[in-house]
Amino acid sequence: MSAAPPPSSFDPVRWFSHQPYLLLGLASLFWAGNIVLGRHVAGHVPPMTLSCIRWIGACLMLLPFAWPHLKRDWPVLRGRLPLMIALSATGFAVNNALSYWGLQFTEALNALLIQSSGPLFIALWALILFGVRLTWAQVAGIALSLLGVLTIILRGDFAALTAIHFNIGDLMMTGALIAFGLYSALMLRRPVTHQLSLICFTTACGALLLLPLSIWEYANGVTLKFDAITMVTLVYVVIFPSTLAYLFFNRGIAAIGPNRAAPFFHLVPVFGSVMAIVLLGEQPQLFHFAGYLMVFGGVVIASRKAPTT
Secondary structure, three states, X not given: OOOOOOOOOOOHHHHHXXXXXXXXXXXXXXXXXXXXXXHHOOOOOOHHHHHHHHHHHHHHHHHHHHHHHHHHHHHHHHHOHHHHHHHHHHHHHHHHHHHHHHOOOOOHHHHHHHHOOHHHHHHHHHHHHHXXXXXXXXXXXXHHHHHHXXXXXXXXXXXXHHHOOOOHHHHHHHHHHHHHHHHHHHHHHOOOOOHHHHHHHHHHHHHHHHHHHHHHHHHOOOOOOOOHHHHHHHHHHHHHHHHHHHHHHHHHHHHHOHHHHHHHHHHHHHHHHHHHHHXXXXXXXXXXXXXXXXXXXXXXXXXXXXXXX
């Protein structure tokens, strides 16, 4: 009598890679930290150089793990080269250059307000390029989570919208979101490769696209100072909002699609406000909890899979 086969062991990495909502939530958390930190170091770390080093560092971190997959997937990537360059430009070069540059001029409040429009740009590009329409549940969820975002950012006083003034930095932040919305929609047509091949190629290509801007910055006397603030900034942006956040976001998009993933953008200002409470000693107020409930409720509603008929 043969022995029964041993029970299959639990693979935590495999389990984690099949949790799109957790992955998208963590990506939003890391991007919230990126906005807070990017605003804090504005004027200290050159924005183009920061963007370029960000993707060089992410590529070098990923390359040892991605190399076997890159060699196997290279014919597929080369065959879809125009799309790969478009993904690199929109998701890595243009998006990051404009956002870091914009943070030199705008306020954190404005940046978070503009960030909350991210799902609308993703939905618009998906509709224009591929005819993908939002479901009524997605519309309702995005609207509810957007209301929650505004409640948190405006501290429950919607009349404060009239006191907000926009500047050139806000236009740059909007341009960054338009570019990232296009990247998110184009991910629907990504080549079928290992995810490490895809992100390693796009980070390398994004860094190459940013390199001329970094050289231009250096030529104009805007140089990187290797002090404690710079080093902490570089370590954070390379590991969390670059390497991990994009891996998680790409996997989430692949699992549930751009329109269902888009509402997770509204978690960015939620996490930003939590950071202010935890790190800066801000006192939690009733409007925080009301906003959190609306955002989380909206994300749940919009990200649910449509029932099959």
